[in-house]
Amino acid sequence: MLKTPSSKYSPFQAVALADRQWPNQTLTAPPIWMSTDLRDGNQALFEPMNAERKMRMFRTLCDIGFKEIEVAFPSASQTDFDFVRQLIEGNHVPPDVTIEVLTQAREHLIRRTMASLKGARRAIVHVYNATSKPFRDIVFGMSRTEIIDMAVSSVRLIRQLAQEHPETEWVLEYSPETFSSTELDFALEICDAVTAAWGATPVDKVILNLPATVESATPNVYADQIEWMHRHLARRDSVILSVHPHNDRGTAVAAAELALMAGADRVEGCLFGNGERTGNVDIVTLALNLYTQGVAPGLDFSDINAVARTVEHCNQLPIHPRHPYVGDLVFTAFSGSHQDAIKKGFAVQKPDAPWNVPYLPIDPADVGRSYDSVIRVNSQSGKGGIAYLLEMEYGVVLPRRLQVEFSGEVQRHTDTHGGEMTAAEIWQLFSQKYLVAQTPLRYVEHHLFENDRGQGIRLHVESGGVKHLLAGEGNGPIDAAVHALRALDMELQVRSYEERSMGQSGKGGDAQACAFMEVTRPGSTIECFGVGLDTNIVTASIKALVSGVNRLEGGRP
Numbered sequence: 319m320l321k322t323p324s325s326k327y328s329p330f331q332a333v334a335l336a337d338r339q340w341p342n343q344t345l346t347a348p349p350i351w352m353s354t355d356l357r358d359g360n361q362a363l364f365e366p367m368n369a370e371r372k373m374r375m376f377r378t379l380c381d382i383g384f385k386e387i388e389v390a391f392p393s394a395s396q397t398d399f400d401f402v403r404q405l406i407e408g409n410h411v412p413p414d415v416t417i418e419v420l421t422q423a424r425e426h427l428i429r430r431t432m433a434s435l436k437g438a439r440r441a442i443v444h445v446y447n448a449t450s451k452p453f454r455d456i457v458f459g460m461s462r463t464e465i466i467d468m469a470v471s472s473v474r475l476i477r478q479l480a481q482e483h484p485e486t487e488w489v490l491e492y493s494p495e496t497f498s499s500t501e502l503d504f505a506l507e508i509c510d511a512v513t514a515a516w517g518a519t520p521v522d523k524v525i526l527n528l529p530a531t532v533e534s535a536t537p538n539v540y541a542d543q544i545e546w547m548h549r550h551l552a553r554r555d556s557v558i559l560s561v562h563p564h565n566d567r568g569t570a571v572a573a574a575e576l577a578l579m580a581g582a583d584r585v586e587g588c589l590f591g592n593g594e595r596t597g598n599v600d601i602v603t604l605a606l607n608l609y610t611q612g613v614a615p616g617l618d619f620s621d622i623n624a625v626a627r628t629v630e631h632c633n634q635l636p637i638h639p640r641h642p643y644v645g646d647l648v649f650t651a652f653s654g655s656h657q658d659a660i661k662k663g664f665a666v667q668k669p670d671a672p673w674n675v676p677y678l679p680i681d682p683a684d685v686g687r688s689y690d691s692v693i694r695v696n697s698q699s700g701k702g703g704i705a706y707l708l709e710m711e712y713g714v715v716l717p718r719r720l721q722v723e724f725s726g727e728v729q730r731h732t733d734t735h736g737g738e739m740t741a742a743e744i745w746q747l748f749s750q751k752y753l754v755a756q757t758p759l760r761y762v763e764h765h766l767f768e769n770d771r772g773q774g775i776r777l778h779v780e781s782g783g784v785k786h787l788l789a790g791e792g793n794g795p796i797d798a799a800v801h802a803l804r805a806l807d808m809e810l811q812v813r814s815y816e817e818r819s820m821g822q823s824g825k826g827g828d829a830q831a832c833a834f835m836e837v838t839r840p841g842s843t844i845e846c847f848g849v850g851l852d853t854n855i856v857t858a859s860i861k862a863l864v865s866g867v868n869r870l871e872g873g874r875p
């Protein structure tokens with residue numbers, strides 16, 4: 319049992335702001351968005367991104383519409399320094415995107431950071447030092463004056479180094495780290511000293527970022543702190559007021575929303591809230607919350623599945639199936655009463671009318687999700703039981719989204735035939751739907767080859783009783799097979815791919831590789847899984863692709 323908290327913890331002191339204005343405000347426009355997935359998000363990973371994953375994440379962020387992206391902590395590692403150089407020297411930064419880098423307020427780190435940005439068109443240099451009393455007393459052993467001197471001298475050095483490179487448009491960002499735990503009068507004093515040292519003007523604005531480095535109070539207290547700073551800052555017309563809420567109390571999204579009502583102009587965060595400890599503010603949730611209120615967020619999440627799969631690949635972290643707006647199960651209701659209300663809502667919803675479907679705060683089609691899982695009637699325990707039996711009896715571990723998809727097949731079967739399905743019957747249905755050749759395509763064999771352009775494949779298939787020899791090239795066997803199928807007017811995109819060994823415990827006897835491939839057509843919201851089994855993993859992958867094609871082309875009810 320937890321001890322009485324009053325003996326160990328003190329409540330956070332409220333802000334003296336009797337005439338607070340933020341409760342009367344309504345959000346009518348999006349903030350300036352800044353993604354820190356490649357910096358704060360990356361440093362929170364058990365296995366930080368390699369060069370390939372970093373570049374893929376950067377390009378995805380640009381495609382979504384971010385105009386400011388914090389790309390690295392270049393003084394922290396050679397890997398981060400080199401990535402900044404790769405972006406600049408390789409001309410990977412779009413003309414309308416500004417890269418940002420982070421540095422502590424130390425001279426040698428600042429010099430290293432500025433060196434990483436040589437040749438950049440426009441760059442934000444983000445410098446910080448901790449300001450709260452525990453850091454001053456315990457970590458640094460420094461007075462208020464010394465902490466201010468540390469910040470101001472760092473800003474002057476950045477300004478000096480920036481003037482030596484006029485070919486770059488320089489923007490200063492300063493963070494009083496641990497702002498939300500810092501005395502407001504001191505936070506104001508150090509922020510005003512920084513803007514004065516930079517010489518901020520309405521044309522050359524300073525970004526003052528006020529982070530909830532550790533979320534230590536309710537969101538309304540953070541909003542009070544932001545409004546107090548917003549109303550008392552000197553040179554307010556020369557300041558972009560930014561917030562960087564963390565999620566220690568689980569209320570980072572609410573804190574960011576209230577902070578925007580309180581006068582903040584800019585939000586820093588990660589796509590799905592990844593970050594140190596419990597994470598940063600979740601920008602996807604924050605942006606789509608605005609969208610549900612009729613505010614265009616300025617970020618493109620119309621294909622949320624593609625964004626989610628990219629982030630899972632780059633972070634090597636799964637997105638929770640109940641994550642707002644994007645989780646695999648957020649548009650799936652297993653309760654019969656929920657299903658009934660949703661189906662009735664769909665029946666009366668007019669295409670040009672305001673969205674008004676029970677239990678669904680957003681139209682799934684707006685984020686590229688199909689209605690299949692929404693309108694499917696399923697039992698509460700069906701999906702889990704099906705997955706358990708297939709794994710225990712046949713050694714097949716289904717990906718979560720395939721569990722959802724196949725549970726619909728089982729439900730349709732039980733609705734038609736009634737009764738309880740045994741493990742053998744479930745396996746027979748799974749084989750029939752995913753493993754047995756269906757129309758229009760049957761796999762025959764394939765042969766791989768290599769040339770100076772990459773991997774090639776000669777793929778033998780049968781369609782409508784006619785055998786075809788197809789050829790394709792790509793960056794691997796699957797990509798080559800996708801290109802080969804275009805000869806049959808089959809345009810495909812592979813959304814996700816997983817492979818597993820069935821092991822010796824499976825009923826199939828010898829160990830086999832099992833490949834799962836999620837495929838779709840360009841521009842379509844329909845996604846289907848294909849499954850392939852073979853002792854050779856490449857063959858299993860090609861079979862999974864063909865299986866997915868058949869599901870898309872008509873094998874799926």
